Amino acid sequence: MQYTPPVHQALRLSRCLRAPFNFKPSHAISPVYLRKFSATCLRHIRTIDLMEEQLSDIKIDRERLWNDLHSTCQWGKGERWGENPTDIGMHRLALSDADKQVRDWFVRTTEDLGCKTKIDNMGNIFAIRPGRKQGPPTYAGSHLDTQPTGGRYDGILGVHAGIEMLKTLNDKNIETEYDVGCINWTNEEGARFPISMVASGVWAGAISVEKGHNLGEVGGGTATQKSELERIGYLGSLEANHTFNPIGAHFELHIEQGPILEASGGKIGAVEGVQAYKWFTITVKGRDCHTGTTDFTNRSDAMLTAAKLILHSHNKATELGCLASTGILTLKPGSTNTVPGWVQFSLDIRSKEDSRLLELETALRKGFARIAAGEDIGSVNSLGTTGRGCSVDWQLDTDSPATKFHEDCVTCVEASARSMLGTNAGTQVQRMTSGAGHDSVYTSRRAPTSMIFVPCRDGVSHNPAEYSSPEDVGNGGQVLLGAVLRYDRLRAKKSSK
Numbered sequence: 001m002q003y004t005p006p007v008h009q010a011l012r013l014s015r016c017l018r019a020p021f022n023f024k025p026s027h028a029i030s031p032v033y034l035r036k037f038s039a040t041c042l043r044h045i046r047t048i049d050l051m052e053e054q055l056s057d058i059k060i061d062r063e064r065l066w067n068d069l070h071s072t073c074q075w076g077k078g079e080r081w082g083e084n085p086t087d088i089g090m091h092r093l094a095l096s097d098a099d100k101q102v103r104d105w106f107v108r109t110t111e112d113l114g115c116k117t118k119i120d121n122m123g124n125i126f127a128i129r130p131g132r133k134q135g136p137p138t139y140a141g142s143h144l145d146t147q148p149t150g151g152r153y154d155g156i157l158g159v160h161a162g163i164e165m166l167k168t169l170n171d172k173n174i175e176t177e178y179d180v181g182c183i184n185w186t187n188e189e190g191a192r193f194p195i196s197m198v199a200s201g202v203w204a205g206a207i208s209v210e211k212g213h214n215l216g217e218v219g220g221g222t223a224t225q226k227s228e229l230e231r232i233g234y235l236g237s238l239e240a241n242h243t244f245n246p247i248g249a250h251f252e253l254h255i256e257q258g259p260i261l262e263a264s265g266g267k268i269g270a271v272e273g274v275q276a277y278k279w280f281t282i283t284v285k286g287r288d289c290h291t292g293t294t295d296f297t298n299r300s301d302a303m304l305t306a307a308k309l310i311l312h313s314h315n316k317a318t319e320l321g322c323l324a325s326t327g328i329l330t331l332k333p334g335s336t337n338t339v340p341g342w343v344q345f346s347l348d349i350r351s352k353e354d355s356r357l358l359e360l361e362t363a364l365r366k367g368f369a370r371i372a373a374g375e376d377i378g379s380v381n382s383l384g385t386t387g388r389g390c391s392v393d394w395q396l397d398t399d400s401p402a403t404k405f406h407e408d409c410v411t412c413v414e415a416s417a418r419s420m421l422g423t424n425a426g427t428q429v430q431r432m433t434s435g436a437g438h439d440s441v442y443t444s445r446r447a448p449t450s451m452i453f454v455p456c457r458d459g460v461s462h463n464p465a466e467y468s469s470p471e472d473v474g475n476g477g478q479v480l481l482g483a484v485l486r487y488d489r490l491r492a493k494k495s496s497k
Contacts, residue, residue, distance in 0.1 A: 044175035046132070047488045055489075056419040058172055060481055062474030065164040069473070072144075072160070073152050075101040079464040089464025090152055094145040094187035095123070095228035102144050103234060106159070106184050113166050115181065119236030120245060122199035122212055123186040123229045129166055131176040131488070133495070136248035136447070138176075138487055140165055140480055141183030141439060147191050151466025153456060153473075158253040159184050161477040168481055177492035178248055180484055185439045186225075186234075192217050193225050195398075200439035202240045204446050209240060242446040248491065249409060250443035251483050253452045253476045255468050257436050259459030267472070268417040268479055269432040269453030270410050274441050276357045276402035277350040282309065284372065286390040288333060288341035296385035299339055303331055305390045306343040308380040309368050313347060315378050316367060322351040322360045323435075352433055354402050368392045403441050408490060409450035409483070416482030417452075420475065448487075452479050 047055075076092025076099070092098045103125065107117050110127035117127050128137050142158025162182030169176070190196030193215045201207035213226035229235035238245060256262075261269055286300030310326050317324035328346040349364070351357040367377045374386040410431070418425040432453055443449045454476040457467040468476075 044173050046175050047177055047485050048492050050485070050489070052419070055482065055485060058168065058174065058481065058485070060164050060168045060474070060477045061171075062470065062477065064167070065160060065477045066470050066473055068164070069156060069160045070152065072102050072105055072156070075099075075105075076146065078146075078149060081465040086152065087465075088152075089466070090146040090150045090156075091148055092144065092146045092150075093148065093192040094189065095192070095223075095225065095232055095234070097232070099145055100232035100234070103184065103232070106144065106163075109163060110166065110182060113163075113170055115166065118238055118245070119234055120203070120238040120240040121209060121229075121236050122202050122225075122240040123234040123236065124199050124203060124240060125184040125234075126181060126245070127163075127166070127183075128179050128181040129169065129176070131178040131180060133177050133492070135178045135491070135495075136246040137179035137181045138249040138251070138484055138491070139181050139183045139247055140251050140253065140484060141185060141443070142252050142254065143185045143188035143439065145187055145189050145191070147189055147462045149464055150189070150462060151460075151464055153255045153466055153468045154257065154461050155188055155254070157255060157454075157468065157473060157476065161253045161473075161480045164477050165481045165484060174485070176485070176488045178488055180488065183250075186229075188439050194218050197437055197439050197442055198225075199240065200442040203242055203245070204442035205242060206442060206445065212240075247443060247447040249406075249448040249487055250440060251409065251413070251450060251452065251480060251487070252438060252440045253454070253480045254438060255456040255461060255466070256432075256453040256459065257456065257461035260432065261430065261453060261455040262457065262459065264430070265428065266430045266455065267421060267428040267475055268413075269430055269451075270413040270417060271405060271434050271440075271451035271453055272410055272431050273352075273405050274400075274403040274434040274437060275350050275352045276354050277348065277398070277400050277437065278357065278361065278396065279398040280347040280349075281395040281397055282306075282345050282347050282368070283393040283395070284309070284343045284345075284390050285393070286339075286341045287388075289339045291337045291339055294339065296387055299387040300341065300390050301339050301387055302343040302390050303340040304387075305372050305392075306331075306345055308371050309392070310345065310347075312367055312371055312378050312380050313349070313364055315380075316363055317349065317360060320351075320356060320360050320363070322349060322356060324349045324360070324364075350435065352402060357402075365394065368394075400437060400441060403444050405440070405444055405450040406448035409448050409487060412483040412486040412490065413450050413452050413479060415486055416479045419482060420478050450483070452476055452483065 078089035078091035115127040140162030143155035186199035202212045284302040286302035313324040325348045331340040332342040372390045417429040454472040
């Protein structure tokens with residue numbers, strides 16, 4: 001049964017939120033009584049006192065969200081891709097000087113809003129707005145670091161929407177039952193220090209703090225995550241651990257980074273989970289030889305073999321309804337007239353189901369060995385000349401099982417989205433599975449979690465031209481606010497039983 005506030009509270013709430021008053025009492029009320037209690041607003045409006053219609057009338061400031069987002073993109077400007085003032089990408093690598101500047105802004109802004117901030121020893125920043133009851137906060141979280149040639153919305157939108165949520169709660173004098181807040185997670189991208197979501201992984205207990213601290217930067221530099229945290233002043237004293245710093249729930253707004261919403265006319269994705277993925281380093285060993293004096297039959301061509309393995313991974317993944325990709329390939333010795341005897345490449349495989357991913361991995365391990373030995377698997381050796389064969393070694397770099405988000409959180413996202421879109425909701429609100437990893441993967445291991453997706457143009461991300469419209473940015477921020485408030489009410493209701 002839906003909670004209905006006393007009539008005097010309902011009247012006050014309606015006036016404070018500037019919403020039509022639709023409360024219908026079951027008994028007659030004195031006009032004097034009505035005048036007395038509708039004259040002034042409550043100093044604080046409790047979320048449990050809000051009826052659904054009134055909850056829907058709490059609106060973020062969409063223009064403020066849009067302007068704040070682009071204002072902070074002054075720190076870490078990247079490539080220009082268009083003529084408009086905001087048509088500039090981002091280059092804000094984790095723990096860089098630009099990252100320090102936007103972190104300073106985050107702390108200053110949230111503390112000005114009355115939040116308490118705390119920083120753990122992975123540099124994760126937690127801004128907390130007090131509620132009425134004791135218990136771990138409900139957070140909106142994401143990240144402010146970017147890819148080397150990134151855009152303005154991946155991660156950045158989620159943090160800004162969290163701060164806009166805090167601003168709106170202050171503007172409307174809303175008092176939550178539990179603490180709520182916003183998190184900036186460190187190095188989600190894994191671009192400078194090559195483990196993605198590493199700091200949320202440490203918090204969740206999936207990665208040791210030692211591994212996180214000792215992670216070295218790519219490109220031959222000498223910096224580690226710990227040395228850079230110290231340098232920019234964000235090596236906090238709080239232990240990055242879910243036991244010492246628990247989360248009550250975690251909601252993350254993010255651009256979809258894919259084309260599904262835009263292509264289908266969808267406005268909001270209520271994310272149910274994240275697909276499973278594994279990253280491998282595959283090493284193919286053959287023998288260097290002269291390109292002019294060694295015929296095909298006598299070659300152990302590691303490059304040709306690697307090409308066949310990559311093609312086979314694509315074909316087998318297609319057959320099993322999975323994904324397989326290679327983004328890094330290196331070879332030796334790297335001479336025009338020498339057949340390479342050593343090749344190493346990355347292999348990224350993904351599936352919605354752990355069992356299907358394991359099926360793909362098992363098939364590829366068997367297939368790779370047979371193809372490298374010269375057997376014709378999947379027709380990749382049906383043409384050309386079979387040489388002397390190569391060996392194949394596998395190294396597992398990352399293993400991320402399929403993640404299923406908490407149904408209560410997903411339902412709150414859906415309810416918020418449908419409330420915002422009204423009669424137009426229909427298929428504009430869609431349940432989705434994320435193809436990419438996010439910090440919510442790790443938070444979901446320790447706290448109820450869900451994500452909110454909004455469309456991005458052409459599904460483009462990790463690119464300077466990444467773009468989400470003011471409408472979609474505002475929609476996402478509005479749904480985030482509504483989801484957090486609905487979850488706060490739900491927590492209070494469950495705790496009272």
